[in-house]
Amino acid sequence: MDKSMLGDLDSLPEEDKHRMSAMIDQLQIRDSLRMYNSLVERCFNDCVDSFKHKSLQKQEETCVRRCAEKFLKHSMRVGMRFAELNQGAATQD
Amino acid sequence: MAANSAPSALDKEQIFGMAEKEMEYRVELFNKLTHTCFNKCVENKYKESELNMGENSCIDRCVSKYWHVTNLIGQLLGSGRPPM
Numbered sequence: 001m002d003k004s005m006l007g008d009l010d011s012l013p014e015e016d017k018h019r020m021s022a023m024i025d026q027l028q029i030r031d032s033l034r035m036y037n038s039l040v041e042r043c044f045n046d047c048v049d050s051f052k053h054k055s056l057q058k059q060e061e062t063c064v065r066r067c068a069e070k071f072l073k074h075s076m077r078v079g080m081r082f083a084e085l086n087q088g089a090a091t092q093d
Numbered sequence: 094m095a096a097n098s099a100p101s102a103l104d105k106e107q108i109f110g111m112a113e114k115e116m117e118y119r120v121e122l123f124n125k126l127t128h129t130c131f132n133k134c135v136e137n138k139y140k141e142s143e144l145n146m147g148e149n150s151c152i153d154r155c156v157s158k159y160w161h162v163t164n165l166i167g168q169l170l171g172s173g174r175p176p177m
Contacts, residue, residue, distance in 0.1 A: 016105075019109065020109075020112065023109075023112070023113055023116065024116065027116055027117065027120055031120050031124070034124070035124075038124075038128070046137040046139065047139070063139050065142065066139040066140075066141060066142040067137075067139050069142035070135060070139060070142055070143075070144060071131060071135075073142075073143070073144055074127070074130075074131050074134075074135060074144060074148075074152060075127050077144070077149065077152050077153075078123075078126060078127045078130060078152060078156055079123075081152070081153055081156040081157070082123060082126065082156060082160075085156070085157065085160045
């Protein structure tokens with residue numbers, strides 16, 4: 001979700017544009033925080049299984065880093081494909 | 094809503110309300126899609142941080158199929174959903 005969709009709202013009066021823009025900002029913030037929480041939950045569940053120590057073991061830390069990176073790359077790719085489909089772009093099967 | 098007159102303050106509120114709901118729906122759709130396709134396509138062993146070719150193809154197809162299902166269900170439910 002980004003402000004590029006505001007291009008469609010160009011014909012709106014300024015105050016309405018501001019209101020939509022503020023709405024999108026709020027949604028973005030809420031979404032970012034949600035993403036943060038869900039990423040932590042996912043990577044914790046997938047990478048941490050033993051509680052012999054309080055601190056993260058090297059292997060667990062590596063796992064969490066990979067998990068987060070992988071999910072973010074995945075999320076970007078999904079975003080690209082989603083945008084293509086939204087625009088009605090036909091793609092190969 | 095009269096076609097000829099400017100929208101009343103109440104109409105405007107309704108329109109903004111609907112627009113907000115529509116945007117929230119899209120955000121939730123995207124989030125569910127992202128999580129679902131990650132679960133289906135990416136193993137939770139995390140041997141590396143890159144996505145390999147197989148995972149990339151799976152993701153593309155998963156997104157496409159999820160999209161088709163969304164449209165299909167939308168049709169089945171009738172015009173309850175605002176048009177994409």
